[in-house]
Amino acid sequence: MIRILLCSLALIFCSLNAHADAAVGVVIGDPTGLSGRVGLDGQHSLEGALAFSTGRYTGLHLHGTYLWDRARSWATSEGPLDLYYGLGVRVISINKGDYDGDVAIGPRAPLGLIFNLHNPNIEIFGELSLALDIAPRTDVDLDAGVGVRIRF
Template identity: 35%
Template sequence: MKKSLIISVLSSAFLLLAFSGQSHAQDRYSNTELGIILGEPTGISLKMWQSDQTAFDAGFAWSFGGSGSVHIHSDYLRHNWLDSETGGLALYYGLGARVRLADDARLGVRIPVGLQFNIPDTRLATFFEVAPLLDLIPETTFDVNGGLGIRIFI
């Protein structure tokens, strides 16, 4: 189930990126993005740019794993723009924290890696990411989150 979800998310992301044009990294409408992420977890996604290479993101979502739970995360991200002329596609990576609120609440570390594409001539950005998780409290466990999303610059 998890393998097929990750494969579906990655395939969808590459299709979205393949059929999108190009835009400049510095052509952002604003420094704040708000949207949705679909996958594990599914919910609201917020991104606040600090520069053309750095941003903070946060998610408030529902995790479908186990009996279901609320998932809250925040990450510090670094971006490497892959097309030096237009800068519309960025590979990003970072470090953050995740809290899962359920009967067996967990606190852990996230290491997100993803791609973001700023759609030209719009206020929209698409992204997909995979985030390995290392839960530290109440016990040490390993898991992986992943999702595909779209945000609008507000």
């Protein structure tokens, strides 16, 4: 399982280097860890995280999400504030409780705000994500986090 997670992380970072509209940074909350985003065009992007989850399942957290960017935008003096939503998958290796050693997997649906600053070239984001774990048992979870990423 760890090999799959590490290979997925390598693919995320390789794809980040292959695109001009990419950002890497951190997310704090549940989960807490590394975060990355790759712009596909002006309206869509791929987002992922390799983090540690402290919610219902404690363990290594990996997610990948297809985002619809700029669902709604508000102009500010510092830059745009954009609403986004998406659909993806979340995988958590469980390290405690009745399911210790198992893997929780299922779809996730985030809703968030992203604030793009242009000098310095960073983005600040906040996100709520509803997740439906299919295995090891069916369960609904809510992830929440805030973070910052450097665009390059």
